Amino acid sequence: MEWSRERRLANVLSLLFCGVLAGVVLAAVAFPVVGATGWTAKSASDSFRNLPTEIRIPPLPAASTLLAGDGRTVLATFFEENRRSVPLKDVAPVMRQAMVAAEDLRFYEHHGVDAKGILRALVRNQASGEVTQGASTLTQQYVRSVLKYSATNENQLRAATEETAARKLREIRYAVALEEGLSKNQILENYLNITYFGNGGYGIHTASWVYFGKKPSQLTLPEAAMIAGLAQDPTRYNPVENKRYGTRPALERRSYVLRQMVKMKYLTPAQADAAEKAPLTLNPQSNVQGCQYSRVSFGFFCGWFVDWWKANPSFGLAKAERLAALKRGGYRIVSSIDVRMQKAAQKQVDRGPSAYSRFATGIVMAQPGTGRVLAMAINRKYGITKNPGGKTYPYTENPLLSGSTVSPGYQAGSTFKMFTMLAALQRGIPLSHTLYAPRQFVSQYVGGCRFGRYYCPRNASGSMTGAHTMSSGFGESANTYFIQLQQETSVKAAVAAAQSAGVVFRGSKDLQNIKWAKKSDQAWGSFTLGTAQVTPLDMANAYATVAARGKYCRPTPVRSITDQGGRLLPVGNPSCRRAFSPQVADAASDAARCPVGDSTLSGVSCTHPGGGATATSVGGAIDRPIAGKTGTTDNNNAGWFVGYTPNLAAASFIANPDKYYDTVPNSQLPIQIVRETFETALRAMPVKQFVPAPRRLSWGTMLVVPDVKGETTDGAIYRLRAAGFNVSINYQAEDSDQPAGRVSRTEPPAGSYISKGSSIRINVSNGKKSPRDPRIEQLCKLEPKLPICAIKPGEPGFPAAPGRP
Incomplete structure (x- = not known):
């Protein structure tokens, strides 16, 4: 005192x-x-x-620090x-x-x-x-x-x-x-x-x-x-x-x-x-700032962080003001990056094409339920260093993993079937929904092929031909199944599902197609086969939405942001919304177990007879519940795999960023990258189970397929529709013991239990009895009780003579 x-x-x-x-x-x-x-x-x-006696002491311009998720590892600094x-x-x-x-x-x-x-x-x-x-x-x-x-x-x-x-x-x-x-x-x-x-x-x-x-x-x-x-x-x-x-x-x-x-x-x-x-023992340190000087493997994540910051109105009215705030505000930013996962991801990426390859390959990992990005790795070097020979690699600042209007991404192939499936499930179509998937299908969409003006895609393999459930169509990646499913749900609904899940469409052509699809049911038939350009960040986060039981969280590069005064800013918190009901997401995850070689929890078939899953090595290597989807484009111009567990999602790709019609050397590489990164990343994470889907979305209402063999096509159509099914006709007549023009058989066959609303394919007889393979004929004379001997001409599995259907 x-x-x-x-x-x-x-x-x-x-x-x-x-x-x-x-x-x-x-x-x-x-x-x-x-x-x-x-x-x-x-x-x-x-x-x-x-003169006034009070002086206003402003906050001093201070450097902001971007840290890894551990709160210790400095990734980059920003300052004026x-x-x-x-x-x-x-x-x-x-x-x-x-x-x-x-x-x-x-x-x-x-x-x-x-x-x-x-x-x-x-x-x-x-x-x-x-x-x-x-x-x-x-x-x-x-x-x-x-x-x-x-x-x-x-x-x-x-x-x-x-x-x-x-x-x-x-x-x-x-x-x-x-x-x-x-x-x-x-x-x-x-x-x-x-x-x-x-x-x-x-x-x-x-x-x-x-x-x-x-x-x-x-x-x-x-x-x-x-x-x-x-x-x-x-x-x-x-x-x-x-x-x-x-x-x-x-x-x-x-x-x-x-x-x-x-x-x-x-x-x-x-x-x-x-x-x-005493000598002047100087130890000068570099005084540099920005993502170009970030730790080597974090450059592209850092670049995305800056883009995220500049797009966030919480930091100012305009991008320039927001960037100035970052460089003057003295923020302590704890990022979402998990150093251990980033190291594992980069190690696997580096085993693929080098930074000097024209093909880029990378992976993004996201946390379901928060949107936090845990890893971003790519075979490129972040920076503005001049590239040899006028090339665009190995150095670049283009957001190859996160996207922009300049770099909108890559065609993602069949990974987009997830969004058609979500749209169908939202309409109440169950996983057991059965459709016959021919080798090639003439669709209702505009896009010429040898059948005329309509789009007519093919399956990658003849082994996929046959009656599929939604689960088996997803597990085997049957294109012609999903084109038909898309016709039932509409491209508009599939696009909406993709956007709800978190996909951002940046390509000008894609944006035009979206407008077209809103006006016409004949537009953009190839959507479900993944012809849109998207980024690994989009796909990792979209599948993370499914993993989080339908909760979409905006992708974020931060865990927390603290200002100079030590105040924790709410902008660092996750921003989430409900995209799909938990039941719809659970059903989609159940089907997504099929591509990796697991079985569905519901018991709906994952493959059809003679078919196989597309990424069985993933389920074989990861000893916990896992799901995912492969994706390749026409002529292997890009390869993808998106995998997820209930608590981790990852998307990997390989493509040429500068030329979208360039065949990649190994379209299966993304499967390997995700699989081996997951083996390391998941070790420190608890095992979580997927939630079983409700019966109505797994099986729907199950009905028996009537026996219409020998009936006229009109009569068969009437009976099948009256029984609760849709009908398609194979107009290419086949050998059968039925009179010409009559129904020779149905796919699925009579007596099968399938869900209401499924489509039954009618096959028509040409009146010619298909002879049995002579070798089988001889065998059946010796052993008439063999199961194969009971199969009649025209039925699935009939051992026809060589050269006969």
Whole structure:
């Protein structure tokens, strides 16, 4: 209490002293030829009394740091001024002492203004006829820096830095007021954090780093004395960048600071001599910022983070304002990247084509239920380094994993069948929904082929031909099944499902097709076969939506964002919404177990007779519930695999980013990348089970297929429709024991149990009985009870003679 009264009294006396001194002395200190300025003692005193006493201390521009998810690994920094404020307790005592000794010997004695210093400066300035000493205290210097950083226009900046008596008066007035509200240590802390020490060292934390590669708490006496000496003229005394005189000016200035420290009794003469003889052991550190200088394997993730930040209105109204906030705001950003998963992903990617290959391959891993991206790896180098021979690789800043209008992605092939399946399930069509998938199908969509003006896709293999459930069609990737399913649901509904799941369409042609599909049921038939351009980020997050039981979460590169004041910003939280019902997502996941070689929980078949799954190595290697889907485009121009468990999703691809019609060397590589990355990534994650789908979405209403063999086609169609089925006809007549023009058989066969609304294929007889293979005929004479002998002509599995259907 006594100290507080003494300090207030001292401040009052200082204020009175300054008011008097302002009119008589100050103008002479700043401008010896005071008459020429038109100033008088009275006008200076009046101006001083009329000045405001409160100074607004703005937050300092500070570097933002992007960290990995562990909160320790630095991925990149962003700054205009590389500064990180630190509390005084984290600054070595010798550094604090050296700073005071270098700039203000009576710092702990005066109350913002040093009267002795002003009088001394007056005498010397008048003697020399010019300004040789300014008599600014450390507090006044801090005030000057604050005014400079507070300036919002050129006039304010000029007023804060120009050599005028008005500026001096303002500094003195604010300095006195400042010392009423802040302790000496608070002022010293602020001064150390705001001062520029050269070489890109804004504030004591960065200065310690760029000169000596250490924290300010670790500075030795010779190091502290050198840094303190830089404050007066950071260009002249800079020992790293002074090309003309080298380190000599810094050493001379260091000696001066050490002698001043002796004056203040911080050091003995012997200690100062020893420090003065110490070599200048510089350890300069790079002072770079941005994603180009990110840790090697994190560059593309860092680039996506910046794009995410610039697109986020939480950080400003326009992109330029948001980027400025990142570079000035001093944010501590803990990213979503899992260092262990990133390392595993990059290792697998690096086993494929090199960075110097024209083919890009990569993987993105996302967390279902949060949208956090855990890994982003690619066989490219992030940066603007010039590529050899005018090529676009290995160096690039294009968002090859996250996408843009310039880099919209790659055709994803059959991975898009997931969205047609989701659209069908939303309409209540169950997984047991049965359709006959021919080798080639003439669809309702526009797009010419040898059958005329209609789009007529083929299956990749003849072994896929036959009656499929939705699960088996997905497991074997039967194109002609999914084209028919898309006709039942509409392209418009499949596109909507993809967008709900999180797919972003950026390609101009795709956007045109979306508009077309909204107007016509004959538009964009190839959608379900994955002819749209998408990115691994899109696909990983879309399948993560299914893994999260239909909860879509916007993909995010962050776990948390903290501002300079330590406030946790809500923008770092997941942003989620309901995209599909949990039951629809569960049913889709059940079918997605089929491609990896697992069985459905519901018991709906994963393959049809003679067919096989497309990625069985995944289910064989991962000893936990897993799902996924392969994808290849025509002529193997791109290869994909998207895999997921209930708590991790990943999408991998291989393609030529510059030429979409270029056959990739190994379209199966993405399966390997996801499989082997998962083997490492999942070890530290708990085993989670998929949730069984409800019966209505697994089986629907099961009905028996009537026996219409031998009936006319019209009669058969009537009976089958009346029984609750749709009907298709194979107009290519086949050998059968039925009269010509009559139904020879159905697929599925009579007596089968399939879901209501499924399609029954009618086959028509040509009236020619198909002879049995003579070898089988002979066998059946010897063993008539063999099952094969009971199969009649026209029925599935009938052993026809060679060359006969």
